[in-house]
Amino acid sequence: MTTHIARLIQQLDDSTGPSYDARAELIYIGSDAIPAIIDGLPSLDRFGQLTAIEVFEEVADPRCGPALIALLGSDDSTVREWAAMALASLKIDGAVEPVRHAYRACLERATPPDWSEPEGIRWALTELSARSPVVPPLTARLRATAADDALGWRSARFAEIINDLADHAQVILYSQFWRVDADRTYGVPGPGLDWELDWTAPWEHLVEESRAWSLLEAFEAPVGDNIFVAPTWIDRTDLHPER
Structure with a gap:
């Protein structure tokens, strides 16, 4: 099973088709696959990491929390955004300060506030009860x-x-x-x-x-x-x- 899971994780990067089947099977395997996915994250490219985030959200195993927090420091804006949103949707303990830091870093990069990344991170902060939108x-x-x-x-x-x-x-x-x-x-x-x-x-x-x-x-x-x-x-x- 360990070898099979490792093979599935490698396929997460292949956007031509295998990634979708690997994603579905890893979700089916569930929590048993989470430690291996966490270990394999650094070897995945952008597409594979985004797909891994989808697996984390579907399986909803809190052990993925530290890995998602680490992805907030990715060089890719979409990976950072998806990681923040996953942390919020899974209600990961200890996520508030890392997500706040990710939002401040976004502002320091002068990313326009109406772009996808800052919007997604604001949503995450709201879901984590760390931001209260003004509603007149x-x-x-x-x-x-x-x-x-x-x-x-x-x-x-x-x-x-x-x-x-x-x-x-x-x-x-x-x-x-x-x-x-x-x-x-x-x-x-x-x-x-x-x-x-x-x-x-x-x-x-x-x-x-x-x-x-x-x-x-x-x-x-x-x-x-x-x-x-x-x-x-x-x-x-x-x-x-x-x-």
């Missing part, structure tokens, strides 16, 4: 629950949400739209406005710039009783977290 009263009151317990807001109220967030000094990064039919949720194309913020600008400027662009989106957004919008926003403290 009106925004909280207007929140509706769509299908599959996905939280969103009816798109008809989008402009109100935008102004409420901006009035409370929140910067909207982007928004996604969803259609709910027969308790199923489907992605809906938004207005597709291509806008970027200058993260060197003062926070107050960022707030108003994101308000202006988001209101343009609201003007062109799809509207209907079954159309929901899910904006993503950050607070000033997300750019200057406590040390």
